[in-house]
Amino acid sequence: MNLKRIFADFTVFRREYLRNKEGFFFALVFPVILILLFGAIFSGSGHNSITVYALNEDRGPLGTSFLQTLNQTGAIRVVSVPSNASFPDYLLKHSYSQGILIPSSFSNSIYSRNEANIILYSNPADSSTQIVSGVVNTVAEGFNLRLSNSSSLISISQKSVNESSPSYIDFLIPGLIGFTVLTSPMFSMVNLSAEYKKSKFFKQLSLTPLTKGEWLTSKILWYVILSLVAFILMTATGTFLFGARVQITPWVFPFIILGSLLFVSLGMLVGTITKSIESAGVIGNIITFPMMFLSGTFFPLSIMPDWLAKLAHIFPLYYIIEGLTSTMVYDNLKSTIFDLAIVAFLCIIISVAAVGAFKWREE
Amino acid sequence: MTEVSSVSERNDLIVQVESLTKSYGQVKAVDGIDLYVKRGEVFSLLGPNGAGKTTTVEILEGLRKADSGKISVLGLDPWRDGYELHKRIGVIPQGFRFFDKSTPREAINYYAELFGKRVNAEHLLKLVDLQDVSNMYFEYLSGGQKQKLGLALAMVNEAEILFLDEPTTGLDPQARRSIWKVIESLKLQGKTVFLTTHYLDEAERLSDKVAIMNHGSIIAYGGPETLVSKYGGSKKLTLEGDEKIYHLLTKTFNLPVIRQNGIIEITLKQSQDLLKIINAIESSGQPYSGLSLKKDTLEDVFITLVGRMKEGELD
Ligand SMILES: Nc1ncnc2c1ncn2[C@@H]1O[C@H](COP(=O)(O)OP(=O)(O)OP(=O)(O)O)[C@@H](O)[C@H]1O
Ligand SMILES: [Mg+2]
Numbered sequence: 241m242n243l244k245r246i247f248a249d250f251t252v253f254r255r256e257y258l259r260n261k262e263g264f265f266f267a268l269v270f271p272v273i274l275i276l277l278f279g280a281i282f283s284g285s286g287h288n289s290i291t292v293y294a295l296n297e298d299r300g301p302l303g304t305s306f307l308q309t310l311n312q313t314g315a316i317r318v319v320s321v322p323s324n325a326s327f328p329d330y331l332l333k334h335s336y337s338q339g340i341l342i343p344s345s346f347s348n349s350i351y352s353r354n355e356a357n358i359i360l361y362s363n364p365a366d367s368s369t370q371i372v373s374g375v376v377n378t379v380a381e382g383f384n385l386r387l388s389n390s391s392s393l394i395s396i397s398q399k400s401v402n403e404s405s406p407s408y409i410d411f412l413i414p415g416l417i418g419f420t421v422l423t424s425p426m427f428s429m430v431n432l433s434a435e436y437k438k439s440k441f442f443k444q445l446s447l448t449p450l451t452k453g454e455w456l457t458s459k460i461l462w463y464v465i466l467s468l469v470a471f472i473l474m475t476a477t478g479t480f481l482f483g484a485r486v487q488i489t490p491w492v493f494p495f496i497i498l499g500s501l502l503f504v505s506l507g508m509l510v511g512t513i514t515k516s517i518e519s520a521g522v523i524g525n526i527i528t529f530p531m532m533f534l535s536g537t538f539f540p541l542s543i544m545p546d547w548l549a550k551l552a553h554i555f556p557l558y559y560i561i562e563g564l565t566s567t568m569v570y571d572n573l574k575s576t577i578f579d580l581a582i583v584a585f586l587c588i589i590i591s592v593a594a595v596g597a598f599k600w601r602e603e
Numbered sequence: 604m605t606e607v608s609s610v611s612e613r614n615d616l617i618v619q620v621e622s623l624t625k626s627y628g629q630v631k632a633v634d635g636i637d638l639y640v641k642r643g644e645v646f647s648l649l650g651p652n653g654a655g656k657t658t659t660v661e662i663l664e665g666l667r668k669a670d671s672g673k674i675s676v677l678g679l680d681p682w683r684d685g686y687e688l689h690k691r692i693g694v695i696p697q698g699f700r701f702f703d704k705s706t707p708r709e710a711i712n713y714y715a716e717l718f719g720k721r722v723n724a725e726h727l728l729k730l731v732d733l734q735d736v737s738n739m740y741f742e743y744l745s746g747g748q749k750q751k752l753g754l755a756l757a758m759v760n761e762a763e764i765l766f767l768d769e770p771t772t773g774l775d776p777q778a779r780r781s782i783w784k785v786i787e788s789l790k791l792q793g794k795t796v797f798l799t800t801h802y803l804d805e806a807e808r809l810s811d812k813v814a815i816m817n818h819g820s821i822i823a824y825g826g827p828e829t830l831v832s833k834y835g836g837s838k839k840l841t842l843e844g845d846e847k848i849y850h851l852l853t854k855t856f857n858l859p860v861i862r863q864n865g866i867i868e869i870t871l872k873q874s875q876d877l878l879k880i881i882n883a884i885e886s887s888g889q890p891y892s893g894l895s896l897k898k899d900t901l902e903d904v905f906i907t908l909v910g911r912m913k914e915g916e917l918d
Contacts, residue, residue: 248716252702252709259704259740439700443666447694448717449686601666601685 241457245450250458257428257462266424271470272477274416278538279482282408289317290368292338295327296320300347306358306383307342315375328361337363338372350387406569409484413475414564415537417492420470421499422532422557425463429507430524433598434517446600456508456595463500471496491567491576495583499560502587505594506556512598531555536562556586616675617642617764617795618663623672625658632658634819635672640812642763645786645796647806650816651909656799657697659816660768663797664694677763690718693757693765697799699749703742707733707752710741714759722759730788731755732781747778754785764795771805783809803902813901817909827901834908835899838871840880844891848884855883866893 257263292310296303311318318340324330331339339361349356360376362369436442445455471492478484510527514520534548535557541549552558563579566572618640625633633655640646648656661667662674665681665688674681679688701710711724728737731751736744744752750770757765767786771779779802786796786809800806806813807827815823815830823830842848849862852869858876860869871877877896884891 244719245717248713252705252713255709256702256704440696440698441700443661444694444696444699446666446685447664447689447692447696448714449690449719450717451686602668 241451241454242449246454246458246461249450249455250461253458253462263428266427267466268469268473271416271420271474274419275412275474275477276481278412278416279409279478282412289315290338290372291317291319291336292340292372293321293331293334293336294318294340294342295323295330296342297323297344298342298346299344300351302347302350303342306346306379307340309379309382310340310376313375313379315371331361337366338368340376406485409478409482410486410569411536411540411565412538413478413484413486414568415539415561416474417467417471417496417564418499418535418557418561419532419537420474421463421467421496421560422503422535422537423528424466424470425459425500425503426507426524426528429459429504430511430520431517433508433511434514434520435511437512438517442600443602452595452598452600456504456591456598459508460501460504463504464497467496467500468493486568487571489567489571491573491580492564494580495560495563495567498580498583498587499557502556502583502590505587505591509590509594509597512594531557534558535560536565556583556590559583559586615641617644617677618646618797619673619675620659620663621673623659623662623674624670625655625662625667626670631819633662633669636816636819636821638814638821640764640795640797642795643790643793644811645790645798645809647810647813648797648799648816649801649803649806649813649905650799651801654816655819656816657768660766660797660799661696664692664766665689666696690760691762691764693760693762695750695753695757695765695767695770697768699753701741701749701752701756704740706738706740707744707748707755708737710752711755711759714756718760720760727755727758730758731785747774750774751778751782754782758789762794764797765789766797768799769801770798771800771802779805803900803905807901815905815908822908823904830904831899831901835904837899838877839868839897839899840871840877841866841868841893841895841897842884842891843867843893844884844889848887848889848891851883851887851889852880856880 258267294307296307298304307318307320310316321330327339327341331337341359341361343357343359346356346358358376358380360373362372433442436445475484475486475488479486506527507524510524511520514523534544534552535555536552537557541552541558544552559579559582563576563583566575566579616639618638620636620638622635622637623633624631624635636655636659638659648659650656658667662669663676663681665676665685668682676688677691681688705713707728708724711722711727715722715724724737725734728734731754733748733751733755736748741749741752750773754767754770757767770786771782774782783805786798789796790809796809798806798809810827812825813823813827813830814821823834825833843865844867845865846862849860849867852858852860852867856869856876856879858869858872860867862868869880871880881894
């Protein structure tokens with residue numbers, strides 16, 4: 241290993257990468273777009289509040305105060321809709337699955353000690369229906385007690401469980417870092433090594449003092465840097481824009497470094513053992529796509545069926561993301577080290593296989 | 604091939620190949636050849652497509668493993684000592700390429716750093732006539748400019764021997780000549796050049812020794828002049844004339860005469876033949892024109908030898 245040669249090869253490769261518009265895009269813009277996209281899609285449910293559309297026809301003040309109380313629970317976000325002829329039709333037309341109608345006589349009925357009726361519209365298939373009706377019931381109960389001048393004996397202070405436990409965006413950050421660590425080397429190394437082999441570029445490089453190991457090292461170095469940049473961009477965007485609460489611990493770095501080493505090697509391996517550029521691409525995708533979706537990248541494994549979640553354990557990326565989550569989100573050292581050990585083990589196997597299969601010259 | 608005799612001459616050999624074979628399945632790409640290249644020589648390996656030139660060259664460069672045979676380049680076994688050898692040879696592979704988005708200047712600097720050599724990129728670029736495009740991406744260079752860059756890169760490590768596999772294929776006459784100039788200057792510096800080419804005029808002009816290869820075997824070896832006189836060496840007289848002259852010539856002389864498209868070609872055996880023929884035509888009073896004397900070139904020898912082999916006349 242000669243550092244000067246590694247650096248020379250690194251420089252050429254880096255230039256080649258950044259002078260390609262796609263390369264630049266994937267290196268710097270794509271990670272940010274990803275986090276913005278997924279952050280925006282899911283940040284609404286990040287605090288787990290359910291949107292309920294409300295039509296308040298009450299002529300008195302109590303309807304408004306009821307809706308405000310609902311809003312203050314934190315579990316429900318009340319959105320007022322303009323008055324219209326038929327509320328159920330309105331909900332249907334807009335595909336809203338939760339609605340609450342406060343009739344015009346609401347305040348009057350209460351003041352005159354008659355039963356006031358609130359109508360809840362909901363979609364039974366929607367999992368949030370239960371929560372909405374529960375919350376509305378509780379609030380109504382509270383109103384009943386207060387209005388009947390009895391004090392409630394049991395007071396429940398509503399606190400969101402999510403306040404102290406991680407939210408979606410917190411999981412998303414390690415997931416997307418894993419995504420970058422996987423995809424940026426896999427998508428380019430598979431094609432590049434198959435193409436270099438076909439065009440005999442490897443042979444040509446073998447005519448210089450550059451060694452296979454040096455060549456591979458410079459590629460790994462580059463992808464480590466790309467992943468670190470993506471890590472910084474994503475963590476910063478996630479933290480400042482979406483209020484993600486993740487920790488940056490030193491344990492993040494071995495995962496990024498070993499992960500890059502692993503997937504650069506895997507890409508090389510696929511590119512060199514396949515017979516053509518096309519078959520390399522196909523096999524590369526067969527490996528990359530399932531791993532990309534099933535390793536807990538975009539959503540937690542807990543929402544997947546059991547067998548699918550078990551299947552994820554065969555993917556190296558699963559351990560990288562789990563490890564990153566353990567250290568960044570849970571600060572769980574034991575589980576972090578366990579995952580790191582597995583990643584290191586897989587990394588050794590795959591990189592040894594890649595270096596072994598990778599031929600500069602032909603027999 | 605049997606020109607190597609004394610020990611002192613042997614020490615001068617930079618490339619030494621004996622009974623080299625290499626097969627791909629049923630195809631005998633190289634079928635037991637012997638080759639010797641002396642230090643300071645420009646050696647050309649000629650042959651039709653698929654003759655086995657690239658296979659041979661790449662075995663000498665240590666890029667492919669021979670099936671059998673004794674091979675020594677600069678005293679090293681190319682396959683076993685490849686890494687050592689590569690520092691001391693310069694190569695343009697057939698179909699040379701570089702990173703698409705790197706410029707010639709960057710390419711030279713890259714090679715210089717890999718070889719740990721201090722080179723003057725400007726000087727090299729000028730030598731191969733690439734100053735004008737020194738900052739253009741490789742992907743935008745023309746075929747000739749790419750080959751010239753290949754040549755510049757092959758010179759970066761100041762190798763003792765350069766292997767140039769078809770450095771001029773597909774280039775315009777101007778570009779070919781500028782590559783010839785570089786090869787000639789390399790020769791003047793005492794470098795050895797191992798060239799493969801399809802251009803016979805190029806081989807004839809540049810080489811000290813040529814070997815003609817066909818179907819994995821070497822069918823002729825020697826200096827270009829020697830080969831021409833050995834396998835061709837004939838002079839041909841051509842002129843435009845009608846049937847009557849043709850019949851006159853066939854009757855009067857015991858020499859091969861052919862007439863095609865109004866052109867009569869007669870192969871001379873001795874120098875006196877020329878005078879006799881012209882006298883005979885003159886005294887017959889028949890009209891003729893376009894009289895010219897043609898000497899066989901290496902190309903004729905090549906066509907004859909490779910053609911003969913195709914017909915199975917050569918063993
Ligand atoms: N890697 C390979 N696998 C299979 N066959 C090969 C391989 N390399 C060469 N051959 C075969 O060996 C023979 C010689 O090929 P080679 O490339 O050496 O010819 P060449 O003289 O360089 O031809 P050209 O002038 O077209 O470059 C051909 O029949 C070719 O098909
Ligand atoms: Mg060839």
